[in-house]
Amino acid sequence: MKDAARSLAWDDFRLIDAVAATRNLPAAAAKLGIDHSTVFRRLKAVEALLGTPLFERHRSGYTLTPAGEEMASLAARVDQDITAVTRRLSGQAPAPSGEVRVATSDSLLSDLLMPMLARFRQANPAIRLDLVTGNAALNLSRRDADVAVRATDSPPDTLVGRRAARIAWALYGAPGVTTEGDWVCLGDNLAGLKVVRFARAAVPAERLAGRFDTVLGLAHAVAAGIGVGHLPCFIGDSWPSLIRLQPPEADYASDLWLLTHPDLRHTPRVRALMDSLGEQITAKRPLIEGTMPREG
Structure with missing residues (x-):
């Protein structure tokens, strides 16, 4: 059977697919542009070569046997592969299209991803983006989203993707504000972060001016002068109203992941977005990882 399968030509697969x-x-003969007797003779020859019938004849017509179903499925895949290759080689490959739902946090979206998504859309106008923001990780296995851009050191085992960068955190304040004054930090919903545990352990309650349930809200509070606080360097080093007060603390850093469900990783629109964001985030790694010198 194995050697026989190697002897099949593309015309044999086209014949199986047509029947x-x-x-x-x-x-089937009309579809292939040959006569009826030729289809009958060649089908018998293919079945003899494989040593098993591919079709059963009934009053309603020819139906596939289990072996025939496998061969017909293979024929369809071969046809798709040949079509894709010839289109690509001739420059006619269709552009990725459709909708991609992206889950991320508000701070990543507004201060890092938005310009990247704009460039992606310019290069892929047939792809529509559906953005979902929040700090809770959506369940990609239930298709709450197609792609997740998350800061985490423990991505779910059920997802696949790439670690794009390491997010550095440092202490920032508004001009004129010092570490001797009030502090602000993140709230209970982000208590798992080391920066939150530090603030609770090291800052006296009477000096903790406020807690915020989003990183973006915390950044605005620091910029407004409510207190000093730890922020991701991609925010702190890019906002003119923020001043870095201490160097990044390695223990507070977390990985930035691009994640998707295994069933979606080869989908053209998902792959196009993952590749684009991966390249653009790599170019921004000095900012994200806190190693880019601040202008001025």
Whole structure:
């Protein structure tokens, strides 16, 4: 069977596909542009070569046997592969299209991803973006989203993707504000972060001016002068109203991941977005990782 399968030509697969699609020999012959008797003779030859029948003849027409179903499925995949290759080689490959739902946090979206998504859309106008923001990780296995851009050191085992950068955190304040004054930090919903545990342990309660349930809200509070606080360097080093007061603390850093479900990783629109964001985030790694000198 294995050696016999190697002897099959592309025309044999086209024959199997045509009979499976039309379920009768005259229609298959018309589809292939050959006569009825030739289809009958070649089908018998293929079945003899494989040593097993591919079709059963009933009053309703030709139906696939289990072996025939496998061969018809293979024929369809071969046809798709050949079509894709010839289109690509001739410069006619269709552009990725459709909708991609992206889950991320508000701070990552507004201060890092938005310009990247704009460039991606310019290069892929047939792809629509559906953005979902929040700090809770959506369940990609239930397709709450197609792609997740998350800061985490423990991505779910059920997802696949790439670690794009390491997010550095440092202490920032508004001009004129010092570490001797009030502090602000993140709230209970982000208590798992080391920066939150530090603030609770090291800052006296009477000096903790406020807690915020989003990183973006915390950044605005620091910029407004409510207190000093730890922020991701991609925010702190890019906002003119923020001043870095201490160097990044390695223990507070977390990985930035681009994640998707295994069933979606080869989908053209998902792959296009993952590749684009991966390249653009790599170019921004000095800012994200806190190693880019601040102008001025």
